[in-house]
Amino acid sequence: MDAGQISFWGVLLGGAVRLATPITLAALGETLVERGGIVNLGIEGMMALGAFLGVWGASTQSWGTGLLLGAIAGGSLGLLMGLAVLKGGVNQIVAGIAITLLGIGLADYLFQVWQPSGRSAVVVPLVPIVRLPLFERLPVIGGAFFAQSPLTYLAVVAVLVTSFALRRTTPGLKLRAVGDDPDAAELRGVDVIAARIVSLILGGALAGFAGATITVGYLGSFSSDVTAGRGYVAIAVVIIGRWSPIGAMLGALVFALFDSVALLAQSGSIGLPVEFFSSLPYAMTLVALVLTARAHHAPRALGRGLND
Amino acid sequence: MVGGLKQGLWLAFVLASMVLAILFLIVLAGANPLQALRGLFDGAFGDRYAVAETFVQAVPIAIIALGVAPALRAGIFPVGSEGQLAIGAVAATAALLTVRGVPASVALVTGCLAGILGGIAWAFIPALLRAHLRVNEILSTLLMNYLAANLVLWLLRTVLGTHEEVATPRSDRLPIEALVPKLVGGTRLHWGILAVLIGSLALAYWIRSVRGLGYDVFASHRDLAARMGVRESTAVMTTMLVSGAAAGLAGWLQVAGLQGILYPSVAGGLGFTGVLVALLGGLKPLGIVVASFVMATLATGSSGLQTDTGVPASIAVITQGVLLFGAALLFAARQRRARTAISELPVQLAK
Numbered sequence: 001m002d003a004g005q006i007s008f009w010g011v012l013l014g015g016a017v018r019l020a021t022p023i024t025l026a027a028l029g030e031t032l033v034e035r036g037g038i039v040n041l042g043i044e045g046m047m048a049l050g051a052f053l054g055v056w057g058a059s060t061q062s063w064g065t066g067l068l069l070g071a072i073a074g075g076s077l078g079l080l081m082g083l084a085v086l087k088g089g090v091n092q093i094v095a096g097i098a099i100t101l102l103g104i105g106l107a108d109y110l111f112q113v114w115q116p117s118g119r120s121a122v123v124v125p126l127v128p129i130v131r132l133p134l135f136e137r138l139p140v141i142g143g144a145f146f147a148q149s150p151l152t153y154l155a156v157v158a159v160l161v162t163s164f165a166l167r168r169t170t171p172g173l174k175l176r177a178v179g180d181d182p183d184a185a186e187l188r189g190v191d192v193i194a195a196r197i198v199s200l201i202l203g204g205a206l207a208g209f210a211g212a213t214i215t216v217g218y219l220g221s222f223s224s225d226v227t228a229g230r231g232y233v234a235i236a237v238v239i240i241g242r243w244s245p246i247g248a249m250l251g252a253l254v255f256a257l258f259d260s261v262a263l264l265a266q267s268g269s270i271g272l273p274v275e276f277f278s279s280l281p282y283a284m285t286l287v288a289l290v291l292t293a294r295a296h297h298a299p300r301a302l303g304r305g306l307n308d
Numbered sequence: 309m310v311g312g313l314k315q316g317l318w319l320a321f322v323l324a325s326m327v328l329a330i331l332f333l334i335v336l337a338g339a340n341p342l343q344a345l346r347g348l349f350d351g352a353f354g355d356r357y358a359v360a361e362t363f364v365q366a367v368p369i370a371i372i373a374l375g376v377a378p379a380l381r382a383g384i385f386p387v388g389s390e391g392q393l394a395i396g397a398v399a400a401t402a403a404l405l406t407v408r409g410v411p412a413s414v415a416l417v418t419g420c421l422a423g424i425l426g427g428i429a430w431a432f433i434p435a436l437l438r439a440h441l442r443v444n445e446i447l448s449t450l451l452m453n454y455l456a457a458n459l460v461l462w463l464l465r466t467v468l469g470t471h472e473e474v475a476t477p478r479s480d481r482l483p484i485e486a487l488v489p490k491l492v493g494g495t496r497l498h499w500g501i502l503a504v505l506i507g508s509l510a511l512a513y514w515i516r517s518v519r520g521l522g523y524d525v526f527a528s529h530r531d532l533a534a535r536m537g538v539r540e541s542t543a544v545m546t547t548m549l550v551s552g553a554a555a556g557l558a559g560w561l562q563v564a565g566l567q568g569i570l571y572p573s574v575a576g577g578l579g580f581t582g583v584l585v586a587l588l589g590g591l592k593p594l595g596i597v598v599a600s601f602v603m604a605t606l607a608t609g610s611s612g613l614q615t616d617t618g619v620p621a622s623i624a625v626i627t628q629g630v631l632l633f634g635a636a637l638l639f640a641a642r643q644r645r646a647r648t649a650i651s652e653l654p655v656q657l658a659k
Contacts, residue, residue, distance in 0.1 A: 041446070045629075084633065088322075089640035093385055093446070094587055098632040101584070105625030112620035113337045232450045239444065275462035282454040289451075293443040 008264075013144035015260030016253060018218050021152045022047070022210040023252035026234035027241070028159055029206025031248050033078075034238055035166060036199035037179035037301040041096025042081055043207045044231030045103020046074040050211025052107035055222040056114060058124035063216045066124070067151075067209055074208015075201045077103055082197035085305075092303060100231070108224050121221045127151055151213045156249070158206075163245040175199060179299035182306060192306065207231065233285050240288045242297040251288065258284045319641055326630045333626065339617040347619075351612015352605040358612070360495030364566065366604035367500050368393070368558035372582025373589060373596045374507035375554020378514055379547035380583075381591050383527030386548050388434060388449025389555040390579025391456030392427040396556025397563045398460055399426025401479050401570040402468060404486040404563075412485040419486055419564045420557065427556015428549050430456060435548035439541040445548065453579070461572055468570060479570035488565040500561040504600075507554065508593035515592070523547070555579060581607075584628060588635050603628065 026043055033040045050070030057066030081099050084090040115122060127149050135146035166172040177185040178195045186192050214230070215222050233255050240254070241247025258281040265277035334344045352362050372389045379386050403422035404415060434452055437443035463469075464477040471480070488498045514520040519538075526533035526543050534540075558578065563570050585603050589595030610624035 084637065088637045089644055090633075090636040091640075094632065094636045097584065097587075098629045098636065101625055101629030101632065103629075105622055105627075105629055108622035109333060109337075109620050109626055112622060116618070229450065229454055232447060236444075236447045236451070239447070273462050273465075275458040275465070279455050279458040282451045286448060286451045286455075289447060290437060290441060290443050293437070293441045 009140050010143045012257075012260050012264060013141065014147070015263055016257040017144055017148055017152060018256075019259045019263075020249070020252040020256035021149065021155050021217060022213045023230055023234050023237060023255055024155045024159065024249045025210035025213060026207045026231060027237040027248035027252055028155070028162055028245055029203035029210070030234055030238045031241070031243055031245050032162065032166075032175070032206075033199045033203035034243060034302055035179045035299055036175050036196045037182060037299055037304070038085065038196055038200060039092055039096065039235070039303050040078070040081065040099075040200060040203055040207075041093055041235070042077060042099025042103065042204075042231075043096075043234055044227060044229065045100035045107075046077050046204050046207035047103070047211030047214070047227045047231045047234075048107040048225075049073045049077065049103040050208030051215045051226050052111050052211075052222050053208070054212030054214070054216040055122060055124050056110070057212075058216050059122050063125065063127050066216045067212045070212030071205040071209040074211070075205035077208070078200040078202070078204020079197065081204070082200035085200075086193045086196055089305070091305070104225075107222075111222055111224075121223070123220045124216065126220055127217055149213075149217050151217045155213075159245045159249045166245070176299070179301055182301050207234070210234075229282065233282070236285050236289050239298075240285075240292050242292065243299060254288055255281045255285050315641060315644075319637060322637060323634050326634060330623070330627060330630060333623060334619055337617075337619040337623075339619045344613055344617050344619055347613040347616030348609035349612075350616060352609035354612065357495055358608060360492055360497040362601070362604045362608045363501065364496050364498075364604075365607045366600045367498075367504055367565075368562055368578050369581050369585050369603055370504045370597055370600035371500075371507055371558040371561070372551075372555050372579060373586035373600055374504070374511050374593065375557075376551040376583055377511055377586045377589075377591045377596060378520070378523065379551050380586055381515075381520075381527060382523040382543050382547050384438070384544055384547055385446050386431065386434065386449045386551050387446055387580070387583055388431060388452050389551065389558075389582045390575045390577070391449070391453035392430045392552045392555035393559040393562070393579050394456045394460050394575045395430040396423040396427035396559025397570055397574045398463060398468070398559075399423060399429075399556070400560035401482065401563050404482050405468075405480060408483050410485065415483070415486040416488065416564075419560050423556045423558075423560025423563075424553045425556065427552040427554070427559060429552075430556075431548050431552025435545050435552075438548065439544040445544075457572075457575075460570075460574070464570065464572060470569075477572055482564060482568045486564055487568055488561060496566055498561070498565040500565045503557060503561070504597065508597055511593045511596075555582070558582075581628070584632055588632060590639070602631075 026047060030040055030043060050073060053069040053073050054066035057069040077099050081095050084095045085092050129147055130150045132146040136142045166176060174190050175195055178190060178192050182192045211227060214226060219226065237248050237251035237255065240251035262277040262280055265274055331341050334341050351358060353359050376386060376389060400419045400423040404419050407415065407418055430452060434445050434448040437448050438445040464479060468479045470478055488500055491497045491499050491501060522533055522536040522538040523543055525536060526538045559574065562574055581603050585599040586596055589599035606624045606627055610621040613619050614621040
């Protein structure tokens with residue numbers, strides 16, 4: 001194996017880890033929401049709005065502001081969805097589609113108001129990369145895993161913390177009870193509606209933050225449809241990961257690995273058409289979805305309204 | 309009763325604040341709301357051509373919505389019309405470019421069938437996956453949309469691409485006999501609007517048929533529907549394939565009725581708007597036709613708005629979201645009232 005090959009795998013893996021970050025964060029949020037029994041189809045819109053606010057915040061203030069604004073906007077959309085579904089009795093799927101339209105529409109609209117078309121694109125500084133000493137020197141995986149954006153490390157920590165919280169802490173157990181058997185949870189004094197609204201706010205904030213990590217974390221600019229279906233991929237990844245935070249992170253890596261392949265394919269000819277590689281991440285997500293479809297690990301009350 | 313009034317006030321408050329939010333966004337873009345309304349109206353109904361354009365926009369949306377309605381009524385949620393439309397357009401274009409030189413009637417039937425088959429083919433995979441492997445149809449159809457978009461790009465770059473020197477990828481022009489005749493001279497309004505009429509009648513018939521009723525029951529009470537003879541796999545396959553067929557038909561019309569060429573953005577969000585319109589229209593034919601016209605007005609109106617006042621046309625997408633939110637809230641409130649009425653029934657009977 002020569003040095004060229006090593007760097008190829010390093011670049012591929014590094015790209016995959018970077019691209020997996022926003023999907024991991026969004027999928028982590030969706031895991032929380034679905035553990036509480038709700039499917040949030042609005043993620044795509046929340047991510048789009050977060051992606052725009054990330055750039056806007058980074059351009060006018062700092063990347064920290066951008067990330068914060070993304071999280072706040074996503075959380076607000078989550079609250080809106082929670083009120084509509086749990087107080088207004090709206091069907092979750094319909095509410096999710098409405099949120100997606102609102103988020104995407106707002107992102108595109110505000111971007112065009114801020115930057116009327118014809119001007120050159122705004123490019124913002126990225127969150128600086130943090131190299132972990134010693135680990136970074138490891139062959140192949142060193143650069144891929146330990147010379148990354150702090151957002152990536154943050155995502156991994158968030159996954160581990162959430163995984164622990166869902167299994168070992170009272171709020172985590174309450175949330176799972178709400179998602180598995182809301183009636184029984186209610187009888188035991190858990191406020192089902194409040195728990196679900198809080199899960200939607202958290203999930204929304206994570207989705208908005210995830211959107212901002214796309215633009216502030218590695219792209220540096222916003223354009224229409226910058227999220228390219230990553231919100232939907234995040235929902236798929238939750239199913240693939242069987243509703244566990246760590247599973248979701250591994251699922252996100254599957255998509256991101258092929259996304260990284262597609263990016264590399266754009267820069268050099270690999271023999272097959274470039275459209276084939278651009279399709280790969282979505283096709284592989286679908287394949288993974290098919291392979292995991294038979295297993296029944298879903299929260300038992302998932303997707304059902306409280307009165308059904 | 310007091311609860312109902314309070315609820316009504318709440319609802320009015322929510323809807324009013326949504327309208328205010330849109331007005332605020334228009335002001336944010338530096339436009340006068342009244343002027344904006346004027347631009348919206350001009351864009352949608354300003355002259356004969358604009359009115360025809362609004363109808364032109366409404367046709368594919370209505371066809372897709374009418375086609376997806378049976379699935380939604382049965383509690384199945386395909387969101388793949390976007391990709392199915394694109395593949396229908398591809399199939400129609402490929403067929404029509406192959407059979408050159410045939411009489412117009414043959415070309416029309418060929419294009420129509422090819423479009424429908426293309427749409428069905430793209431719906432077939434998610435339908436099969438849902439019917440037999442229980443793969444979530446929302447996600448599979450959404451993912452298929454991205455595959456369709458890439459397939460169209462690849463085909464336009466290779467076999468279906470034109471030999472002319474053009475800046476953006478597109479197909480060769482369809483032969484003249486393949487084009488759908490115009491309904492009104494001097495505009496782009498074509499005979500495809502007939503499909504909306506046929507689709508509405510078909511949906512109206514379906515809702516009233518025994519099968520259709522069984523499928524409605526399937527949405528909420530699987531066991532009862534099973535006793536009525538509705539099999540899950542059949543329900544999933546038929547409704548999802550019907551929605552694919554409708555989207556494919558719309559794809560043929562977008563190519564043969566309007567542009568005469570295939571281009572990458574042929575679906576252009578119509579698929580999503582179609583599903584939205586089916587929901588807004590209450591999954592009923594008349595409601596869908598009205599809702600598709602409202603959405604088309606929003607589309608042509610918002611481009612008029614952009615030309616007149618510089619307010620970005622994407623205000624239309626925000627408005628779509630607000631409309632869906634508002635309609636869903638109203639619908640839920642009505643349903644809740646109906647439920648309370650039923651639960652109070654025995655009490656009243658006792659009196």
